[in-house]
Amino acid sequence: MFKFEEELNDEIIFFQGSYRREGLLVPGVFEHNIYTFGLNDRQDVDISVTPNGGRINLEFYRDSNNNRILDTEDELIERSSQGGTEVLDLQLSEGIYFVHVGIGEVTSSRNELVYELEIDNLNNDNFAPDLFKENTNNYVIESSQYNREGLLIPGLFEQEIYRFELTSREDVRINVSPNGGNVELNLYRDDNSNFRLDTEDNLIGRNHKNGSKGLNKTLAKGTFFVHVGLREVNRNRDDLVYDIDVNIGDNNEPVTLFPNNSTNFFLGGVSVSGSSSSSSSSSDPLFTENTRTFNVLFRDGEYTNTNILIPNESEHDIYTFQLEEERNIDISVSPSNGTLELELYEDTNNNGILDRSDELLDRSNTSGDQSFNRRLQEGTYFVHVGLSGVNNDVEQVDYQLTINSNPSLEMSTLSEDTITSSFSNDNNPLLNQELGQDISTLNSLVGFNQINF
Structure with a gap:
């Protein structure tokens, strides 16, 4: 339940690490003012409240249940109600916090209490300037x-x-x-x-x-x-x-994850012999506008593509590939002129379409090059490259995507010494003497299946 039923809530927007606000408390009307702010790392914070026309209660809480509401589950960290200017000096970790300013007492000749609240973040260097400072x-x-x-x-x-x-x-x-x-x-x-x-x-x-x-x-x-x-x-x-x-949106039906401004790349299927197999679907085309479709095959276990993403035109590229056996997959993307989002999904409903029912296996959304490695089972997968941000002086983001595939288990090759020992007359009396001594003949009889991706 709420801490205070009648309250005025305000969200603190720091400017260069400082916040100033004049507040008003009126008995029976506005008796509690609550200020909310968040920190993304450890900070030293000073809070002071100077009342005019009475005494105030100053309290500081941590949002313990992370619901952005000051309620009875939140932890009271510190309070001050001594009279005059109330001050709190705090060392805070990452999280969301509440400052509560409540009426303590109003001077007999007054009907209201005015106060000035100041919150200073002492680590001002860690605060980026507001994007829009005025008006x-x-x-x-x-x-x-x-x-x-x-x-x-x-x-x-x-x-x-x-x-x-x-x-x-x-x-x-x-x-x-x-x-x-x-x-x-x-x-x-x-x-x-x-x-x-x-x-x-x-x-x-x-x-x-x-x-x-x-x-x-x-x-x-x-x-x-x-x-x-x-x-x-x-x-x-x-x-x-x-x-x-x-x-x-709040729709439980499977819908296309990226319905607009998207490009689909179909990488084809992969078999143990290295040939590709296409996956057909009776579904209607998912992307009818601003869409490019490619049938791309792996060559020697590698696929590389260079492309561009443009805001409001082509913002999502989706690459589809199939595995017919367990494989190790390395995926990397190198952008220029902006920031990209890289994601890997599994086609869990086997409809060949990237929709909401598909499982997100991995995700990266940082500046610069991004990559991840996964061991994948047989199935269909989607790689999504999405536009996150464009540098101010350009209109598009260029990028290079690389997907590498390797067998999940390394195949060992038998040495001639191992073959000689294993197939000698002493250990294998059923083999004749000539076969045990003729290594070249024996090697010709032992078959190795080379897996080509």
């Missing part, structure tokens, strides 16, 4: 279907940021319809997990076209920001009004 409003999306009418005014409110969190992979659809001008629509991922949009966060989608605009993305678990920015206001207007809709 910015921040909102939190807490439902799977979110709608709001926004207002942008030149010089006053020019940026609005909407934050949402995903606990699993979801399809997200964002639409913005401006009235009275033009806006830009951007989608960012909270790469440093500090719950604020800063210069370290990656741009993963954008739409700057005139008129209504949208973004359709399949996003993994994490925190994301939708940015709506003012570009221009019509001459006869002083402001711009817009509607924003954010829909987070």
Whole structure:
């Protein structure tokens, strides 16, 4: 249950490691103010509250159950209620925290209590600058279907940021319809997990076209920001009004993981003799727009492909391959001009389509080269290369994908000494003397099946 039934909640957005806020407490109306913030590593934090018109209670909690709500399960770390300015000096680890400012006592001649809250992060060097520092409003999306009418005014409110969190992979659809001008629509991922949009966060989608605009993305678990920015206001207007809709899908039916802006590469089947076998399917084509399909065969156990990803045009490349026996698979991707997501799936429902019922076996989403190694059983697999971010000065990301396959078990070759010992007359009386001594003849009788990938 909640700690305080009547409360005012505010989310702290640090600017260069500091936060300042003037608060108001009114008996019977607003008696508890709660401030929430997150840290992505160990930090020293100083908190001070200076009241005017009474005494306050200052408490500091850790979000022990990670539900972003101050409730009875959360741990009280420290409190102060001495009168005058209340101060807490804290050494905190990574996590989410709550600052509670509550009414202690109001001066008899007053009907309210005003206070100033200051929170200083002493490790200021670890804080990246905010991406939009001025004229910015921040909102939190807490439902799977979110709608709001926004207002942008030149010089006053020019940026609005909407934050949402995903606990699993979801399809997200964002639409913005401006009235009275033009806006830009951007989608960012909270790469440093500090719950604020800063210069370290990656741009993963954008739409700057005139008129209504949208973004359709399949996003993994994490925190994301939708940015709506003012570009221009019509001459006869002083402001711009817009509607924003954010829909987070929740469909249990298998659907294509990457339905738009995707490219499919079919690597063919692999047999022990090295020949390929194609896998047919009666399913309709999954990707009908912006799609390229390739039948690619492994050569000497290796496949290499160089390609490009372009925002809003080709953002996902999917490579399909089959194994007819257990193999060791090495997968690596080397991007330039941006950041990629590399994933490996198993076609668990055997329909030859990458959909939600398929199992994610491995995932990497870091800057620079990425790779992983897996031992895979017989079956069909998908390699997904997705666009995560593009450098500011370019329009596309070039990359090279390499997939190597090797037998899962090394085959040993019998030496001539072993053959002579094993097949000599003494140990094998049924063999004649000539066969036991003729190593070349014996080698010709022992067969080795060479597996070609």
